[in-house]
Amino acid sequence: MATILTEAEARALLQKVLNYSKADECEVNLSGDISGNIRYARNEVSTSGAKTNQNLVVQSAYGKKVGTATIDEFDDASLEKVVRRSEELAKLAPENPEYVGILGPQTYLKSNGYFASTANLTPDARAAAVAKSLELTRAANLTGAGFMEDSHGYQAMMNSKGLFAYYPSTNVNFSLTVRTADGKGSGYVARGYSDVSKLDTAAATRIAMQKAAASASAKALEPGKYTVILEPTAAAVLMENVFFNMDARSADEGRSFLSKPGGKTKLGEKLMDPRVTIYSDPTNPDLPASPWAGDGQAQKKITWIDKGVVTNMFYSRYWAQKQGKTPVPFPNNAIMAGGTASLEDMIKGTQRGILVTKLWYIRPVDPQTLLYTGLTRDGTFYIENGKIKHAVKNFRFNESPVIMLNNLEVLGKPERVVSTESQGNYLIPPMKIREFTFSSLSDAV
Amino acid sequence: MNRRNFINLSGLGVGGLLVGSIPVMGHAVSPDRLLEPGVDTAIKKQLADVALNAAKSRGATYADVRIGRYLQQFLFTREKQVQNISNAESYGVGIRVIANGTWGFSATSDVTPDGIAKCAATAVAIAKANAKIQTEPVVLAPQKGVGEVSWKTPLTKNAFQMPVKDKIDLLLRTNNAALENGAGFVTSNLFMINEQKYFASTDGSYIDQDVHRIWPTFTVTAVDRAAGKFKTRDALSSPMGMGYEYLDGLASEKIPGPNGLVGYRNSYDMVEDAALAAKQAKEKLTAKTVSAGKYDLVLDPNHLGLTIHESVGHPTELDRVLGYEANYAGTSFATLDKWKTKSFKYGSELVNIVADKKQPYTLGTVGYDDEGVPAKEWDLIKNGVLVNYQAIRDQVAILGGTESNGCCYADNWDSVQFQRMPNVSLKPGTEKRSVLDMIKGVDKGIYIIGRGSYSIDQQRYNFQFGGQLFYEIKNGEVVGMLDDVAYQANTQEFWNSCAQLCDKDDYRTFGSFFDGKGQPSQISAVSHGSPTTRFNGVNVINTGRKI
Numbered sequence: 001m002a003t004i005l006t007e008a009e010a011r012a013l014l015q016k017v018l019n020y021s022k023a024d025e026c027e028v029n030l031s032g033d034i035s036g037n038i039r040y041a042r043n044e045v046s047t048s049g050a051k052t053n054q055n056l057v058v059q060s061a062y063g064k065k066v067g068t069a070t071i072d073e074f075d076d077a078s079l080e081k082v083v084r085r086s087e088e089l090a091k092l093a094p095e096n097p098e099y100v101g102i103l104g105p106q107t108y109l110k111s112n113g114y115f116a117s118t119a120n121l122t123p124d125a126r127a128a129a130v131a132k133s134l135e136l137t138r139a140a141n142l143t144g145a146g147f148m149e150d151s152h153g154y155q156a157m158m159n160s161k162g163l164f165a166y167y168p169s170t171n172v173n174f175s176l177t178v179r180t181a182d183g184k185g186s187g188y189v190a191r192g193y194s195d196v197s198k199l200d201t202a203a204a205t206r207i208a209m210q211k212a213a214a215s216a217s218a219k220a221l222e223p224g225k226y227t228v229i230l231e232p233t234a235a236a237v238l239m240e241n242v243f244f245n246m247d248a249r250s251a252d253e254g255r256s257f258l259s260k261p262g263g264k265t266k267l268g269e270k271l272m273d274p275r276v277t278i279y280s281d282p283t284n285p286d287l288p289a290s291p292w293a294g295d296g297q298a299q300k301k302i303t304w305i306d307k308g309v310v311t312n313m314f315y316s317r318y319w320a321q322k323q324g325k326t327p328v329p330f331p332n333n334a335i336m337a338g339g340t341a342s343l344e345d346m347i348k349g350t351q352r353g354i355l356v357t358k359l360w361y362i363r364p365v366d367p368q369t370l371l372y373t374g375l376t377r378d379g380t381f382y383i384e385n386g387k388i389k390h391a392v393k394n395f396r397f398n399e400s401p402v403i404m405l406n407n408l409e410v411l412g413k414p415e416r417v418v419s420t421e422s423q424g425n426y427l428i429p430p431m432k433i434r435e436f437t438f439s440s441l442s443d444a445v
Numbered sequence: 446m447n448r449r450n451f452i453n454l455s456g457l458g459v460g461g462l463l464v465g466s467i468p469v470m471g472h473a474v475s476p477d478r479l480l481e482p483g484v485d486t487a488i489k490k491q492l493a494d495v496a497l498n499a500a501k502s503r504g505a506t507y508a509d510v511r512i513g514r515y516l517q518q519f520l521f522t523r524e525k526q527v528q529n530i531s532n533a534e535s536y537g538v539g540i541r542v543i544a545n546g547t548w549g550f551s552a553t554s555d556v557t558p559d560g561i562a563k564c565a566a567t568a569v570a571i572a573k574a575n576a577k578i579q580t581e582p583v584v585l586a587p588q589k590g591v592g593e594v595s596w597k598t599p600l601t602k603n604a605f606q607m608p609v610k611d612k613i614d615l616l617l618r619t620n621n622a623a624l625e626n627g628a629g630f631v632t633s634n635l636f637m638i639n640e641q642k643y644f645a646s647t648d649g650s651y652i653d654q655d656v657h658r659i660w661p662t663f664t665v666t667a668v669d670r671a672a673g674k675f676k677t678r679d680a681l682s683s684p685m686g687m688g689y690e691y692l693d694g695l696a697s698e699k700i701p702g703p704n705g706l707v708g709y710r711n712s713y714d715m716v717e718d719a720a721l722a723a724k725q726a727k728e729k730l731t732a733k734t735v736s737a738g739k740y741d742l743v744l745d746p747n748h749l750g751l752t753i754h755e756s757v758g759h760p761t762e763l764d765r766v767l768g769y770e771a772n773y774a775g776t777s778f779a780t781l782d783k784w785k786t787k788s789f790k791y792g793s794e795l796v797n798i799v800a801d802k803k804q805p806y807t808l809g810t811v812g813y814d815d816e817g818v819p820a821k822e823w824d825l826i827k828n829g830v831l832v833n834y835q836a837i838r839d840q841v842a843i844l845g846g847t848e849s850n851g852c853c854y855a856d857n858w859d860s861v862q863f864q865r866m867p868n869v870s871l872k873p874g875t876e877k878r879s880v881l882d883m884i885k886g887v888d889k890g891i892y893i894i895g896r897g898s899y900s901i902d903q904q905r906y907n908f909q910f911g912g913q914l915f916y917e918i919k920n921g922e923v924v925g926m927l928d929d930v931a932y933q934a935n936t937q938e939f940w941n942s943c944a945q946l947c948d949k950d951d952y953r954t955f956g957s958f959f960d961g962k963g964q965p966s967q968i969s970a971v972s973h974g975s976p977t978t979r980f981n982g983v984n985v986i987n988t989g990r991k992i
Contacts, residue, residue: 041771042767042769145771147773149964175772179768183776257992262670360903366989370992373898373900373909373931400992402992403990439986440984441907444905
């Protein structure tokens with residue numbers, strides 16, 4: 001059987017599996033994907049590989065007793081076996097008081113996240129894309145270490161109440177760290193696309209090379225509060241921690257940055273600068289995502305923060321039912337609205353400030369205030385009178401994205417970025433922030 | 446074919462992991478399946494020989510094969526209910542070869558003579574293709590074949606043989622203990638791993654190993670709804686290279702500390718710890734906020750282990766030093782030129798840090814590593830001086846050595862093995878000293894227990910650590926609990942401020958169960974032993990904020 005099934009093939013296979021079911025409820029998830037990667041360091045290819053995944057998950061339920069079984073063989077006997085096994089496990093399982101049953105048929109938005117260009121990428125093409133990068137770093141006597149990984153696949157689901165969903169997608173991530181031969185300069189770039197034809201490894205490499213060379217003679221500045229311009233790659237790793245923590249249940253339980261004294265939540269309250277709007281939209285052409293959640297719920301365009309006000313949190317179906325609310329699934333993408341300014345415009349408009357390429361090793365310090373720590377890395381520069389004056393040594397920061405988004409000066413034009421922490425892709429603008437807290441210096445390059 | 450899923454951590458309350466989500470490898474199976482024996486060793490030897498012969502006949506100058514069966518059982522609960530039980534099995538073969546002086550690797554779940562021969566041919570073909578762009582051939586340190594041998598984690602209770610019901614009972618009793626003592630919420634988890642791996646190489650080794658690891662943990666949350674405040678306290682257990690006997694809670698393995706604290710050596714009382722955790726989480730809600738400044742720190746082994754991991758373990762990985770991890774985990778300040786001086790003062794005279802794959806009950810302990818090298822112990826830092834790194838067979842020549850340290854590891858049969866951290870531990874002091882003795886000598890200090898927030902730069906100079914519990918020390922006595930504490934330091938300055946060590950009776954191990962490294966990322970598990978240790982004049986910041 002092919003690894004990547006068409007919608008019709010997936011539907012037929014799922015129907016066949018459901019026909020074996022004897023449980024009260026049955027839901028089947030099917031997925032397949034093929035991925036390839038190439039890694040290099042010290043200007044040499046170090047490892048490369050390819051993986052094929054194919055998986056069928058059957059969930060059977062008797063009342064609130066639920067069992068799940070998995071298989072990667074697809075002959076009739078195996079399909080029947082996996083259904084029987086999930087039923088046996090369900091009968092043995094304790095009742096799950098939070099099981100709310102399966103959904104009936106849903107209507108989904110159209111979202112195109114599958115590009116043949118990416119799906120047809122060969123190992124040779126992957127090597128050629130990396131060779132373009134290596135040629136540049138080798139010629140400039142700089143050292144490149146990078147990673148390129150692409151995947152194409154699909155997800156499908158069907159259940160005994162007639163729900164059917166199918167979504168094919170492709171993705172490619174490219175990241176590169178360029179270091180100077182003396183180890184005193186380092187520059188970084190990361191790119192993520194659904195359509196590999198948008199990936200220009202040579203252009204990306206030039207950015208990392210420029211940052212590496214320019215950061216080689218960094219001067220130390222005193223730690224303290226500074227105006228910063230966070231490039232989208234730097235901003236993403238703080239912003240994603242806002243997205244991840246928008247759960248209603250934690251807020252209702254009093255253990256979230258969205259909880260309030262007296263047991264209420266901050267839903268409906270202004271939390272950030274009025275220019276901050278954060279939303280999800282599976283149909284965004286620059287960040288296409290699956291129009292359905294893992295449990296089959298439809299993903300719609302939804303605004304989480306609207307002009308600085310908390311307008312939505314995600315509610316699991318169980319929690320929504322318990323609280324008398326409408327369920328809101330955890331989204332499949334996250335987008336922060338921005339302005340029209342380019343990064344260059346933002347630098348020009350800055351009297352004194354620090355340009356940050358990347359933030360690294362982000363860890364929570366206090367979940368109550370969403371305080372995070374981490375460090376700048378791979379290209380940190382001092383701006384004076386609208387120009388980059390010189391590189392500065394890296395800083396450790398302790399900052400909350402909530403405080404940061406109240407100290408907002410300017411938002412630039414959003415672009416698609418890859419989180420260096422979670423590898424998630426987002427649309428995030430560059431942002432100029434006043435009084436960003438750098439608490440100590442780092443000697444790291 | 447292979448499958449690797451991730452259980453998202455949001456809402457599961459698994460604090461302090463080194464990777465963002467919990468990797469589940471393999472296929473969901475019934476708990477009974479985890480008890481079935483794997484393929485007989487004699488058959489594995491025949492299959493391994495198919496791989497080695499196929500590789501050699503196609504031009505490989507070296508080959509190794511790993512036939513691996515990886516079993517996992519993970520349990521998740523919150524308050525009075527079971528959230529998830531995951532039983533998984535992954536079985537297949539990974540073949541690594543050197544041809545034309547270059548590595549090639551291929552893996553397959555088709556564990557038949559035909560499937561294995563094809564896989565070996567693919568590995569050789571990849572090696573030959575990559576050789577065209579390779580400038581320097583691989584130099585592999587020699588390793589004499591060890592013949593047909595076997596090794597097992599010494600254990601008295603195989604965790605996979607314990608009924609699932611007993612494990613759920615333990616977790617729900619743990620949750621009850623927390624709820625009865627004032628917790629608003631509690632999540633508890635039990636992670637069990639069994640690696641059944643058969644290694645063979647063209648050196649003449651046929652090694653059968655059965656490796657077990659276990660990690661019980663929880664997070665207790667106390668909430669003050671009126672004030673809109675919440676505080677958590679994570680378990681003070683350690684992941685171990687042990688069976689279910691770790692959960693016996695033996696009194697003989699408990700070390701009493703100040704303020705009713707209990708340290709656990711090689712046996713853990715989960716219910717007792719949860720009851721204590723609930724009381725302490727509540728106490729944290731009203732603890733005094735710390736005044737920023739310099740303090741002498743007294744660091745408990747269950748806290749110091751993570752500081753050792755980040756500031757000594759990672760910087761002495763030779764692949765990082767050489768630049769192979771530059772694009773992700775980073776490089777290292779502990780460069781070869783510093784090591785070559787033979788006088789680089791990593792820490793004070795008291796600092797003796799050893800690497801090992803042999804210490805009983807630890808996560809890193811095995812009989813042989815994943816390229817057939819017998820387990821060893823070696824010095825990394827001796828009397829404060831950097832003396833060695835963590836190196837594997839294709840790296841050790843760079844250090845002028847001829848023998849691997851034996852710290853090569855792959856997290857699954859379908860992952861290629863590479864240099865991973867062995868146990869890295871701080872030796873206890875030789876003078877008799879308890880924690881109370883140590884605290885008596887501190888005028889202005891903070892006693893820190895448990896692993897909290899942690900962050901370090903990509904060359905491992907600047908770090909910041911939090912903890913689970915902070916106690917203020919004034920004039921030789923613990924005077925009360927503190928909150929909003931984190932310390933920041935430079936690695937070399939920090940280890941040079943090491944002023945005093947407790948003795949071997951206080952020595953315990955800390956562990957990291959899901960340590961991530963590499964692209965694509967692989968996990969590994971590693972322990973760090975230490976006694977309670979004093980560091981003088983460390984910079985403490987206040988992390989309290991208002992939003």
